[in-house]
Amino acid sequence: MKGTAMLKVIELDKTYGQDKHSLKSVNFTAQPGEVTAIIGPSGAGKTTILRSVNQLIRDNGGQILLDDEDIRQANKKELRKIRHHIGMIFQNYNLISPLTALENVLHGRLGAKSTMAGMLGLYSNAEKAEALELLAEVGLKDYAYQRCDQLSGGQQQRVGIARALMQHPKMILCDEPIASLDPKSTRTVMDILRRLAKEKQLIILINLHQIDVAREYADHIVGINSGAIVFEGPSQSVDDTVLQKIYRQADSTATVTANEN
Amino acid sequence: MKGTAMLKVIELDKTYGQDKHSLKSVNFTAQPGEVTAIIGPSGAGKTTILRSVNQLIRDNGGQILLDDEDIRQANKKELRKIRHHIGMIFQNYNLISPLTALENVLHGRLGAKSTMAGMLGLYSNAEKAEALELLAEVGLKDYAYQRCDQLSGGQQQRVGIARALMQHPKMILCDEPIASLDPKSTRTVMDILRRLAKEKQLIILINLHQIDVAREYADHIVGINSGAIVFEGPSQSVDDTVLQKIYRQADSTATVTANEN
Amino acid sequence: GCASGTATGTKSDSSASKDKDKAITVVFYPNESAKSFSGSRDALKKSIEKATGKTVKLQTTTDYNVAIQAIASGKAQVAYMGANGYIQANHISKDVQPFAAQSDAEGSLKKATYNSYIMVQQKDADKYKDGDKYSIKNIKGKKMSYVSNSSTSGFLVPTAEIKREFNVKDEDKLTQNGQFFSKVLYGGSHQGSAVNLLKGDADVAAFDDGDLMPYLKPSEGSWDKLGSTFEVKDDAEAPFTDLKGKKVVNIAMMPVQQGPWVYNTKSLSKDDQEKIAKEFTSKEFASNKEIFSQPGSKAAKLFQRKTDKQQLIKVTDKWYEPTHKLVGY
Amino acid sequence: MKTNYRSPQQFFRQRQLRLWVVLIILIAIYWLSMAIVSFQTIPSIVKVPAGLVWLFKNFVPTQRSISYLGPILYQLWRTLLVAVSSTICASFFGLIFAILGAKTTTPSPILRVVIRFGASLLRNIPVVAWSMILLFSFKQSDFTGFLALFFMTLGYLTRAFTETIEDLDGEKLQALQAVGANYFQCVFCGVLPEVASTLTSWVLYMIENNLRDATLVGILTGTGVGFLFDHYFKSFRYDAAGLIVLLIAILVILLELSSTQIRRAIA
Amino acid sequence: MIENSSTTPKTLPQPNPKTKRISMMTRPRLILRTVLGGLTLVTLYSLLTLNTANLKLSEAFKSLGTNLHSMFLQPSVGQDSWNLLLTALTRSVSLAMLTTLLGALFAFFIAVGAARNLSPTWLANTIKAVMAFIRSIPTILWVLIYSVTMGLGANAAVVGLTFHSIAYLVKAYSESIEETSSDTIEALKASGVGFWPIVFQAILPSIIPALLSWTFIRFEINFANAVAVGAAAGADDIGYYLFMSGSFYSNFHEVGLIVYLLLGVAVILELVSMRLRGHYLQKN
């Protein structure tokens, strides 16, 4: 199973507009059962990679193989099905703000529902119970019935995490899931993610800024700079020279072509 | 100068709605020339404190003394003047999204301008040059003319920082300014803030999640849990027991009364 | 009132849809002839119901085209309209036929007309004299006020007169600013057109006699005489309150045929047609105090009765030949 | 606000209950209204296509109507001018009123109520009443049409602008307040840029709207393409009336297209 | 669709560092100013060329004063009765309710198809063009059409008015939908949620305040239309009395009274809408 369910990104390209080359021939793999972290300077293209993986943005070329099938070739219906198995946690939460935390978590089930049941938001008791449990797990038991725009940043982030878990995903994409979390919540969340990866053999792809967290929790690390992969390897092998390579020049030259690999 | 320009928060109270007690008798001081970090679990009330300090939200009681004057007593006009000297960096950037990065930075000068000049956006060339320079300093030289909603999270954050610096403030309030920054940018920003504090004898009040950053850059640390101050002291004295006290119970009990100090 | 009348009419209508075919719809356009005399309308409804034994539904509309299309399409069976409106409806559908119109004081059709005037202010009246007679020769280039372009006496007849006098082919010339007239105004009602003239916004105005009788009185001559002078009454109500004592002169006077009651012969059974026509032209109908204001009485009713002989009288399309000619078809 | 429920079931039950109550109220209102005006829903909806057929049969422009093109185009141009000028003037005042009247930017709550009801007054005086008020005093002219459109547009734009401003994320304004910007600076540097694209689309929409309303106002004031429409309509020259409708429609669609285009360009 | 949000960075070429002036003009700003400037010019031109019919302003305002005085300070029922007017008013309100409810229901579903962030561009554009076409057919024409096809009365009035109601609301709703943050929609799309569930679970809750305010604005317009046009269709509403007292008798007093009645309804509406909006917009 491990071999086949792997995520393989091959020669991915993306330009915003006509000239803004944000991803240049990106290649990497992520194994099930492992946490793969993408690190790199701000504006390097981490978010862009993640969004390409579940085709929220259309890239300009390349291949994204999941179970050896190219997601990019999937038609609309297939894509929906694939996406239902991919949980996503967003940098700025993307919750439906007038709804309660509970409802937002339950949205994770919508992809598995019939159109009618989904439209009317009919959830089974078991699902409701599970949603509450997940909220409790991320430490938001008391906030289940609060409108999401009344939650603090970190609280919203955790609602987003619970929503992704609610999907029972095969792969989870996380865009800086711990950016607004305190250290304790950070540990909680990262522990959950690592445990899930191990227990359920999930692929976990995660954008991180905190290198120490990446080193501690990730099995595999991908380094990106100015849209190009500059490092890929086990987390142990990330040393200072590697870090320098990754974070060099920051992004004031992000638009200038950089061709190292 | 040092003694008088100090920020002193005394017995600050805040409830959202009728029952949500978010701050309970908060007391702490912040000295000019020092970086004061507020740390604590998500939902503890860090953002709430910061917003109270420049009266973006009205608290329910207490005192906020700056230069021995209570900000809370200031009338509208005085408040504006005071605010002009307080830079603020927001957790979710709060930039005017259709405007360019440059213009957003220039907004930092609004408080110093006449109503008319401000309304029409008449900035002097010197101001424009300074804004460009500040953008360069935070690594966004090439993005000056880009609309803010086309910038990545970290890029937007840095625009917000440049805007605060543009104010030539006496005090800077930062709400998790480095949450979406990569390690290198983090260092850049924290270095700038520390340098400013020292050079210009500014008060820097900063909400942080990353304890190691707080330990490294802050002189003074305030720990908050469930709306109550549970620690205040120099950053060296923050050890594991202190941290445990601060982050204990996380916020699943945030609404329950906690009365330690 | 007429409001409740409609409500009950439609209720029975929806409860028993079979009756729907049997219900008779009568449509009114509040034209120069049919005003909001709800009492008269109720009485009318009763008498038609009595005559035919069917439910009658009264419909009022403020739109001229809607009324005409309704009777022409057979969605309404009976209508009361102005002469011009009838011609239009008849043109769309030959099923629309007149069956009764108000007679003259003698009870005949000979003078079954009312008057349309072209008037000017008294102080300018001399300018419109051709010898010692008034004429419309000098109205070219002036500011003109009509009633509305659907009015028979306030538009159709006067424009026909002007077209004839000046030999204008294209009627649109008479309705556009800066063509025949320097400016063309519309009063919206006969009163409005008169006010345009009295206030001096227009130099020349067209309107009829019946509508202005409550506000104007002949100070020289009479309502039936060309070149008469009319003065605003002292007790005239709005919009004439500020215009008391002002005088106007009629420089042209054209007879207008009384508007007919019509039915749609397709959608109203032969039997009913006869019954209604008979009822309307009967003597009893004319003595119905709710429908006809009796001689000498001041109460406003649907029809004025100057003499005991006046009543509704049978008419056919043929009688409207003159108006057909005016309209052009 | 009650935030604690014993179980999610209870929470969802309450949600559902609220939804049902709202639905039942709406249905009751509908049913009652139907009874009051004796409207029959199904039979009416069934006849909708027949009406469309009738429309196209009668109103399709014919050869003859082409001869009317000259005056129609001239009046259309005049009407467009009046529509544009009344909208622009109204949007200028509307913007001022909206800023003074929006919850987030109002200097005083009393002013807010006054402006809201003032705007409501302007919107809700019926056209017939407007025409009476204005016609009797200002006579039949382009200017009267301009005034009528101006007042009605002012009513709508004030409300629309107000709500656009109220929908704005308050946090962004806070950022400017925190900088020490005063009221006007917050408005000009924060509010206006944020809402510019929405406001522009409103202005363009009101131009379109006034172009159409000009048919109504034109009838009353005897000016513009509206008057012409009425004239052809009343004299049963349906083909010419149809031509006018068609031209207005083309203009309206063009306006709508450019509105989208402009909005995209300035967004 | 949503994914292809490829926007070109609309920047003017970098200002030449050698010149001292630093320009802040970007292309969007330039376009905005050009549009506004153009419109202003057109306005000036048309204001200057307006035909004012030799208006004497002082006189005009004086007469305006008298008219307003007799209208608003001396309202009376004129030749109709209170009972009659109130019944007719209820009828007008009912007409407005029906057309608004019907309009809102149909419009919501059509609007989903007309929203550029949910539907293919061709479909959205087609629907929008058709709606624009429907809007440009005068209401009176719709009423005429339906009084011919189904006879005079409420049916014709409701159907005729509903057309505009739908066309207007489709535009309004679809623009509200287009304004929902694409991020939140994206979040659900990312978890494989289908189209209609997204519409009802994500978009609908987010735009309820906007929908409410649009629907209320439309209610107002429908009410005004019902008054103006209902009478023509023979729905026998307050518009008939307004027409008679206004256009026929020029009875300012009765017009004044009717206007007061209409404004009364409008004020109630405004209060309801303000409250509802407040309820949904509240964040604290």
Ligand SMILES: Nc1ncnc2c1ncn2[C@@H]1O[C@H](COP(=O)(O)OP(=O)(O)OP(=O)(O)O)[C@@H](O)[C@H]1O
């Ligand atoms: N919608 C857009 N239009 C144009 N350029 C964009 C858009 N979104 C992102 N970019 C650009 O693409 C580049 C990569 O952006 P991305 O959001 O992937 O960075 P990131 O690595 O996630 O950064 P951060 O850590 O700050 O979130 C940046 O230079 C950014 O300015």
Ligand SMILES: Nc1ncnc2c1ncn2[C@@H]1O[C@H](COP(=O)(O)OP(=O)(O)OP(=O)(O)O)[C@@H](O)[C@H]1O
């Ligand atoms: N507008 C609001 N209405 C009601 N409750 C609120 C509101 N804003 C914040 N709260 C509540 O107040 C408490 C403190 O919030 P605050 O935003 O200050 O937390 P924080 O310490 O900044 O958290 P984080 O680190 O996650 O940003 C939280 O429990 C939050 O749910």
Ligand SMILES: [Mg+2]
């Ligand atoms: Mg990112």
Ligand SMILES: [Mg+2]
């Ligand atoms: Mg916070």
